[in-house]
Amino acid sequence: MTAPTDTGPDGRPVDWRDLALCAQVDLGMFYPRKGQSPGPAKKICRGCEVRAECLAFALEHDEQFGVWGATSAHERRTMKRRQRARKR
Numbered sequence: 001m002t003a004p005t006d007t008g009p010d011g012r013p014v015d016w017r018d019l020a021l022c023a024q025v026d027l028g029m030f031y032p033r034k035g036q037s038p039g040p041a042k043k044i045c046r047g048c049e050v051r052a053e054c055l056a057f058a059l060e061h062d063e064q065f066g067v068w069g070a071t072s073a074h075e076r077r078t079m080k081r082r083q084r085a086r087k088r
Contacts, residue, residue, distance in 0.1 A: 016053040021045070031066045038067045045070035 006014045017023065021044050022030055030041045045051055045067060055069025058076055065073055 016050040016057075019050045020054060021048040030068075038072050041067040042070045042072075 022041070025044060029044075032038050032041065045054070048054070048070075051069050053069075055071060055076075057063075058068030058071070059080065062080075063073070063076065068076070071079070
């Protein structure tokens, strides 16, 4: 994984989003319509080197829509609920 202080060929800092596989395909697939499967997007995510960073970002920023870090919005809500329950 690239550290936050690493720079790209243009000299600007490299961000995890610069390395994400989803940046190389149609982003529409990561926001499936009601009734559409998130499966194709999740498959891309599973092979992505920054999947953990993506999921952490989505959880931290309470992303309500789309596939992030190979999880659907429903899966992330469940994760947050379980996390809150463990803290009690």
